[in-house]
Amino acid sequence: MDFNKDFNILSSGVIYLDNCATTLKPNSVVNAVSDYYMNYSANAHRGDYDMSRKVDDKINETRDKVARFINAKSSKEIVFTSGATESLNMIIKGYFLNRLDKDDEILTTKAEHASLILPWFEVAKKKGCNVKYIDLKDDLKVTLANVKKAVTKNTKVISLAHVTNVIGDVRPIKEIIKYAHEKGILVVIDGAQSVPHDKIDVSDLDVDFLAFSAHKMLGPTGLGILYAKEEYLKDIDPLITGGGMNAFFDSLMNVEYKDVPEKLEPGTPNVAGIIGFSKALDYLNELGMENVHKYEMDLKKYMVDKLSKLNNVIIYNKDVPNGIVTFNVDGVFAQDVAAYLNKKNICVRVGSHCAKTLSEVLGVKNTCRASLYFYNTKEDVDALVDALNNDNILYDSL
Amino acid sequence: MDENLRKNIILEHYNNPVNKGLVKEDGYIKVNMNSSTCIDNLDFMVKIENGVIKDARFDGEACAISTSASSIMMNMIIGKTIKEAEEIIENYEAMIDERKYDEDVLQEAIVFNEIYKQANRKKCALLPFEGLKKIIAQEKEQ
Numbered sequence: 195m196d197f198n199k200d201f202n203i204l205s206s207g208v209i210y211l212d213n214c215a216t217t218l219k220p221n222s223v224v225n226a227v228s229d230y231y232m233n234y235s236a237n238a239h240r241g242d243y244d245m246s247r248k249v250d251d252k253i254n255e256t257r258d259k260v261a262r263f264i265n266a267k268s269s270k271e272i273v274f275t276s277g278a279t280e281s282l283n284m285i286i287k288g289y290f291l292n293r294l295d296k297d298d299e300i301l302t303t304k305a306e307h308a309s310l311i312l313p314w315f316e317v318a319k320k321k322g323c324n325v326k327y328i329d330l331k332d333d334l335k336v337t338l339a340n341v342k343k344a345v346t347k348n349t350k351v352i353s354l355a356h357v358t359n360v361i362g363d364v365r366p367i368k369e370i371i372k373y374a375h376e377k378g379i380l381v382v383i384d385g386a387q388s389v390p391h392d393k394i395d396v397s398d399l400d401v402d403f404l405a406f407s408a409h410k411m412l413g414p415t416g417l418g419i420l421y422a423k424e425e426y427l428k429d430i431d432p433l434i435t436g437g438g439m440n441a442f443f444d445s446l447m448n449v450e451y452k453d454v455p456e457k458l459e460p461g462t463p464n465v466a467g468i469i470g471f472s473k474a475l476d477y478l479n480e481l482g483m484e485n486v487h488k489y490e491m492d493l494k495k496y497m498v499d500k501l502s503k504l505n506n507v508i509i510y511n512k513d514v515p516n517g518i519v520t521f522n523v524d525g526v527f528a529q530d531v532a533a534y535l536n537k538k539n540i541c542v543r544v545g546s547h548c549a550k551t552l553s554e555v556l557g558v559k560n561t562c563r564a565s566l567y568f569y570n571t572k573e574d575v576d577a578l579v580d581a582l583n584n585d586n587i588l589y590d591s592l
Numbered sequence: 593m594d595e596n597l598r599k600n601i602i603l604e605h606y607n608n609p610v611n612k613g614l615v616k617e618d619g620y621i622k623v624n625m626n627s628s629t630c631i632d633n634l635d636f637m638v639k640i641e642n643g644v645i646k647d648a649r650f651d652g653e654a655c656a657i658s659t660s661a662s663s664i665m666m667n668m669i670i671g672k673t674i675k676e677a678e679e680i681i682e683n684y685e686a687m688i689d690e691r692k693y694d695e696d697v698l699q700e701a702i703v704f705n706e707i708y709k710q711a712n713r714k715k716c717a718l719l720p721f722e723g724l725k726k727i728i729a730q731e732k733e734q
Contacts, residue, residue, distance in 0.1 A: 529716070560653070589599055
């Protein structure tokens with residue numbers, strides 16, 4: 195398929211391989227955002243006139259669409275946030291902070307993103323609980339066996355990414371969740387790198403809490419989703435209070451909040467973002483998430499096969515089933531590799547990718563990461579491989 | 593400057609950096625420079641006595657531009673007064689920002705006079721000089 199007509203940036207010739215960080219936006223998303231600002235930019239929750247009612251309808255429509263996209267039982271389980279980071283903070287500090295006690299254990303791994311691990315650190319420090327790490331196998335994968343080994347009678351919650359953002363390994367979360375529930379343990383999943391790339395069914399997975407971001411799946415920045423089973427969602431304390439989320443208050447400080455999801459959406463929502471995200475979901479639904487995943491897997495295999503033939507490239511995650519390839523060029527600092535590729539109009543990300551504890555297990559602190567999405571092509575991969583097939587990368591980076 | 597010569601000077605400093613490696617000795621002011629937008633992470637230590645830079649060293653993980661800029665800075669500042677070092681910093685920043693500067697003051701550091709062409713590497717070239725500024729500020733506070 196030719197995606198150039200749908201994605202304005204693609205026709206600029208840039209080779210965009212940083213889709214883990216954010217994806218490009220199709221013109222339909224940009225146009226919907228623009229249409230809102232140009233033609234009906236009213237606030238939400240002011241249904242007294244047509245323009246505002248249209249905004250409310252769009253928000254409700256999008257909420258329904260998100261619920262169907264992840265197969266939630268009800269739209270009431272979908273909360274609009276500013277991003278996966280805020281979603282995770284709301285879950286961890288709004289639900290677990292008041293429910294964990296001294297010596298309770300939070301089980302996670304050393305390969306997690308800062309947005310998941312740092313809120314847990316805060317809770318652990320405040321409540322005197324312990325953050326424990328599931329042992330990673332040599333290939334950095336999480337196995338159910340290692341989860342079982344790490345669970346103790348004090349384990350109250352297991353929290354991890356479905357797919358990690360550095361190595362891209364896919365965790366067996368369905369099995370982990372089933373086991374956790376047998377032990378009365380709740381599970382919080384960071385879906386930022388999985389929901390955009392494969393079909394995720396929260397009912398089938400039986401996940402308790404899930405967070406993801408719109409901008410990593412064609413949508414606008416500044417919008418995320420918090421999913422939780424309704425019984426838990428109702429018990430999340432709002433971290434921010436204000437307009438739109440209260441049903442009643444008086445001068446004697448009697449306050450009543452609205453029901454979920456509104457209770458957790460204070461202030462004016464990101465209306466433009468929500469309207470744009472609706473079009474992003476349309477686009478992905480049309481492609482079919484199974485197709486998106488299959489296409490990425492094929493392209494990833496093509497990339498790994500070609501990169502493996504280069505003697506100067508070290509790949510850290512050849513076998514993981516998604517479009518993330520983490521690599522270094524022998525003898526060249528990752529930042530210099532990225533600067534060199536940038537000269538060739540190829541965008542990759544370098545660094546520890548916000549997972550700073552991973553270097554403790556990976557043994558290497560900084561890497562380059564090329565991450566694919568469905569609009570990338572074999573030609574994009576060829577351009578990357580051709581560029582890296584060069585013994586003078588350091589010299590040419592200058 | 594000829595492009596090959598420029599690149600070779602940068603690479604020579606990257607591969608054989610001047611005063612790379614810290615020492616465990618008193619009398620130095622130390623700073624860590626940890627770029628927020630890239631992955632350069634360098635420590636600098638400078639010994640200043642009676643307003644004169646007696647020694648300067650650095651260490652850490654960083655790209656070719658940051659490392660070579662640090663190495664070149666070491667060569668330039670040792671033996672200089674704080675005032676002279678400040679003049680170097682001022683001219684260097686002017687060069688990176690494409691403003692007027694004095695080539696004679698910058699000596700070898702003029703290898704970075706075209707770094708503006710790679711805007712995302714300006715911060716790498718500036719990193720050691722930002723570190724030196726912090727150290728001088730600390731010295732003045734004492």
